[in-house]
Amino acid sequence: MxxxxxxxxxxxxxxxxxxxxxxxxRGRARRTLIAWVFxxxxxxxxxxxxxxxxxxxxxxxxxxxxxxxxxxxxSVNFVGLGHYTALFGDPxxxxxxxxxxxxxxxxxxxxxxxxxxxxxxxxxxxxxxxxPNWAMPALILMAVWRHFGIPMVIFLAGLQSIPAxxxxxARVDGATRWQAFRSITLPLLRPxxxxxxxxxxxxxxxxxxxxxxxxxxxxxxxxxxxxxxAYEQFGFGNYGTASAASYVLVAAIAxxxxxxxxxFRAKA
Amino acid sequence: MTTTIANSxxxxxxxxxxxxxxxxxxxxxxxxxxxLLATLAPFAWMFLGSVKxxxxxxxxxxxxxxxxxxLGNFEQxxxxxxxxxxxxNSTLVAVTCVAGNLLFSxxxxxxxxxxxxxxxxxxxxxxxxMLIIPGVTTFVPLFVLVSNLGLSNSYLGLILPFLVAPLGxxxxxxxxxxxxxxxxxxxxxxxxxxxxxxxxxxxxLCRPPLATLSILIFLAQWNNFxxxxxxxxxxxxxxxxxxxxxxxxxxxxxNYGLLLAGAVTVVTPIxxxxxxxxxxxxxxxANTGLK
Numbered sequence: 188m189x190x191x192x193x194x195x196x197x198x199x200x201x202x203x204x205x206x207x208x209x210x211x212x213r214g215r216a217r218r219t220l221i222a223w224v225f226x227x228x229x230x231x232x233x234x235x236x237x238x239x240x241x242x243x244x245x246x247x248x249x250x251x252x253x254x255x256x257x258x259x260x261x262s263v264n265f266v267g268l269g270h271y272t273a274l275f276g277d278p279x280x281x282x283x284x285x286x287x288x289x290x291x292x293x294x295x296x297x298x299x300x301x302x303x304x305x306x307x308x309x310x311x312x313x314x315x316x317x318x319p320n321w322a323m324p325a326l327i328l329m330a331v332w333r334h335f336g337i338p339m340v341i342f343l344a345g346l347q348s349i350p351a352x353x354x355x356x357a358r359v360d361g362a363t364r365w366q367a368f369r370s371i372t373l374p375l376l377r378p379x380x381x382x383x384x385x386x387x388x389x390x391x392x393x394x395x396x397x398x399x400x401x402x403x404x405x406x407x408x409x410x411x412x413x414x415x416x417a418y419e420q421f422g423f424g425n426y427g428t429a430s431a432a433s434y435v436l437v438a439a440i441a442x443x444x445x446x447x448x449x450x451f452r453a454k455a
Numbered sequence: 456m457t458t459t460i461a462n463s464x465x466x467x468x469x470x471x472x473x474x475x476x477x478x479x480x481x482x483x484x485x486x487x488x489x490x491l492l493a494t495l496a497p498f499a500w501m502f503l504g505s506v507k508x509x510x511x512x513x514x515x516x517x518x519x520x521x522x523x524x525x526l527g528n529f530e531q532x533x534x535x536x537x538x539x540x541x542x543x544n545s546t547l548v549a550v551t552c553v554a555g556n557l558l559f560s561x562x563x564x565x566x567x568x569x570x571x572x573x574x575x576x577x578x579x580x581x582x583x584x585m586l587i588i589p590g591v592t593t594f595v596p597l598f599v600l601v602s603n604l605g606l607s608n609s610y611l612g613l614i615l616p617f618l619v620a621p622l623g624x625x626x627x628x629x630x631x632x633x634x635x636x637x638x639x640x641x642x643x644x645x646x647x648x649x650x651x652x653x654x655x656x657x658x659x660l661c662r663p664p665l666a667t668l669s670i671l672i673f674l675a676q677w678n679n680f681x682x683x684x685x686x687x688x689x690x691x692x693x694x695x696x697x698x699x700x701x702x703x704x705x706x707x708x709x710n711y712g713l714l715l716a717g718a719v720t721v722v723t724p725i726x727x728x729x730x731x732x733x734x735x736x737x738x739x740x741a742n743t744g745l746k
Contacts, residue, residue, distance in 0.1 A: 215571075221649050222572035229563035229619050230578070236616040237585055240593035240600060247596070332497065344737050393589040414591045421595050433592035440587045 248431040254424030270431035280432060282408050283416040287439075289323060290330070290412065291391045298331045298338065298387060322410050326397040334390065338383045345379030346372070381451040388443050392436060413439075501722070505529070505715040512711045528716035540691065541698040542720075548613050548683075548694060549676040555618035556672045557665055563619075564627025565653050569639055579628070585621040590681075598685060608688040617676060623668050630664040631657060666735030670728065677725060695721050 223230075248270055250263040274280045349372060357367040395414035402410045411419075413436045420429035500519070504512050505528055507521040532538055566572065567579055597616055598607075606612035634657065642652045683694045693701070699721070703714035729736070 218570060219572040222566040222570040222575070225562045225566035225570065225649070225653070226578070229559045229624060232559070232615070232619045233582070233585075233621070236597065236600070237593075237619075237621065238581065240596035241585070241588055243596040243599075244592050332494065340737055347737070389587055393591070395591065414589060417591050418594075421591075426595060429595070430592070433589060436589055437587065437592060440589070444587065 244430045244433065247426050247429075248434055250427055252426045254426065256426075266427065270427045271435070274428065274431055274435060279408060279411070280413075280416055283411045283413050283432075284435075286323065286408075286410060287392060287394055287412045287414075287436075290327060290394045291388060291443075293324075294327045294330055294391050294394075295384065295387045297327065298335050322402055322406060326401060326410055329401070330391070330394070330397055334387070338387065341383055341386075342376070342379055345376050349375050377451060381447065384447050384451075385444050388447065389440055392440050392443065498722075501715055501718055504711070505719045507712065509710065509712045512715065528712040529720075531713055532716045532720065537690065538698075538720075541693050541695045544610075544613075544687075544692060545677060545694040545696075545721075547610065548679075549673050551614050552617045552676045553669050553672045555614075556620055556623045556668060559619045560623030560627045560668065561631075561658060561661060561665065562653070563624045564631050565657050567624065567628040568631035568634075569636070569657075570649070582621045582624050586625065594681070601686065607686055608692055610692070612686045613683055613692065613694070616682070617672075617679075620672065623672070626664050626668055627661065630661060634660055663735050663738040666732045666738075670732055670736050673728060674725060677721070 249265060249267055251266050251269075252263045256263050353371055353375075354367055357371055362370075393414050394412040395418065398410040398412060398415045399418070413432060417429045417432040417436070420426075420432060503519060503521060506524045506526065507518075508523060508525055508527065511518050511521060511523070567575065601607055601612050601616065604612075606615065638656055639652055642656050647655065678696065679694070680696045680700070683692075683697045684700070687693050687697055690698075695717070699714060699717040703710045703717065
């Protein structure tokens with residue numbers, strides 16, 4: 188998480204080193220007070236509706252809490268990492284994890300190059316949503332269509348920040364458009380690509396709405412994602428299992444973001 | 456988005472007007488047109504479908520142009536249900552959340568970017584950590600919390616959990632950090648207090664990220680489904696997506712005409728909002744270190 192924090196701010200060119208210290212003593216205490224007043228409303232709401240639910244779901248994931256214990260939350264038993272080990276022995280969860288990976292691995296590149304082939308309108312395809320092999324590709328296509336807009340805008344913003352005279356200079360030196368794209372645009376676009384990749388993986392790992400609306404995780408569990416699995420477990424009242432599953436997801440998101448930062452930075 | 460494509464395409468063609476048309480260019484435009492078609496086709500289907508009778512919507516093979524266009528779906532939407540109320544509820548929730556996020560995020564963002572205080576690093580680390588926590592993790596504890604506070608089935612219950620978002624603070628902090636310290640220092644030397652500096656110097660410079668944040672928060676709240684579904688228990692607190700989902704899926708199967716007419720009504724304000732703010736939106740993304 189700290190890794191994410193440090194690199195998150197890295198793309199901003201302005202992150203300065205130490206700034207000059209403000210005057211000591213009373214002035215300093217006053218500044219701290221003012222700063223906390225500025226942060227106050229945010230901190231109050233953030234602590235109540237953001238941090239507190241996270242802490243309580245973390246504690247749920249290590250107890251045997253179910254829907255029946257909601258009124259008497261202190262009568263539950265501590266089960267340690269029991270839910271987590273149980274998850275990795277549950278074929279349904281493993282299936283959900285595999286489905287999520289499938290969705291992420293195919294969905295992200297597809298979104299990034301934008302599915303032009305999608306334009307094949309009116310083909311007589313298979314019975315998409317009712318076939319275990321075709322349900323996931325159908326949901327991926329839908330997700331790509333739904334999500335490529337924002338990445339496109341981010342790419343557009345990134346492209347606008349590339350100085351035009353660089354490309355001009357390359358043209359004068361006799362570079363073709365493709366060469367200029369390969370050796371100027373793409374490398375300069377690396378921070379943008381990184382942000383898009385990270386945003387997409389955070390979003391796609393949480394893959395939920397498509398199966399929720401279109402398939403209810405079926406047919407035969409072929410479109411159940413980790414999020415959907417956790418949602419179902421919440422529905423069954425297995426709060427401990429559900430919380431544990433969602434923290435497996437958090438770990439996956441943190442790991443993938445971290446890896447992407449490492450890979451992109453190493454190349455840069 | 457469409458206008459953006461059109462704009463850059465127009466700019467591109469203006470630049471290359473003097474050059475002869477090459478096959479590569481034709482191929483490029485062909486591919487772009489196909490992409491545009493693929494993007495717009497579902498929308499076109501939605502708009503056309505909203506003026507078709509149900510029989511034509513579910514017809515197989517599907518019919519694109521309505522044979523007997525009708526406004527029946529919209530009439531049904533407006534008359535049978537308390538549509539104005541749902542629209543009001545959705546607007547109230549989305550607008551309040553946008554206002555809260557703009558105000559509180561820019562205040563906190565200013566403190567994180569330009570003020571020194573104890574606990575700053577820890578707090579900002581917490582904000583960044585929360586960025587990657589998925590909604591499903593906190594859904595049930597949040598519901599339990601809001602119920603225990605006695606806020607279920609109330610506007611407060613719909614709004615309070617979304618009044619601030621870590622993304623907003625992150626965005627504002629990144630942008631405000633790029634504002635030169637000398638501006639702030641100069642204002643301080645002139646005797647301005649932090650509030651004066653914030654209102655008079657910082658906020659006027661923050662229009663691009665504020666526009667970006669407005670769009671992101673408005674979109675998220677306008678489309679929010681699961682939370683209002685569990686919080687709004689009586690009809691008078693339904694938002695548009697909840698009302699649509701509950702009323703169009705009846706005992707006799709899905710009423711697709713009603714659903715499509717509703718979808719058109721839900722989507723239109725968003726498209727208008729984006730078209731109005733799109734320039735600021737792109738600038739906001741370009742300037743906040745998100746690039």
